[in-house]
Amino acid sequence: MTRLLLQKIENRVRILADLRELASAESLDSFTLVYTNILDHQPDCPPEVVEKLVALREGIPRKDAKEVVQECKEIYENSLVDGNPPKTGFVFGKVKSLTAPKGSLWRKLAQ
Numbered sequence: 001m002t003r004l005l006l007q008k009i010e011n012r013v014r015i016l017a018d019l020r021e022l023a024s025a026e027s028l029d030s031f032t033l034v035y036t037n038i039l040d041h042q043p044d045c046p047p048e049v050v051e052k053l054v055a056l057r058e059g060i061p062r063k064d065a066k067e068v069v070q071e072c073k074e075i076y077e078n079s080l081v082d083g084n085p086p087k088t089g090f091v092f093g094k095v096k097s098l099t100a101p102k103g104s105l106w107r108k109l110a111q
Contacts, residue, residue, distance in 0.1 A: 018038045018042075019038070022038065022049075023056075028064055031068045032071050032072060035050050035072045043089060044089045
């Protein structure tokens, strides 16, 4: 019982570690690799998460940022089944700020 509970908790907090890894990625290839790993566990993680994190990072040239975002969008689109994620995760469907208009939480985090 305890082992099952521990595994359930680890699965729930894994996304936090994955997002930390995504936010601290050092190369463009790292962003796409980490994003692919996130989709394995949270298949409904939209590429806008990567877009927002890349925009918050200093030192990433605009051209490179656009390239990594485009690659992540393609990875996401290729993972869809009939236009939808294969399954719904427990995080991203509940994050309202991802669909909020400009000036949302992401912009506040960048300040």
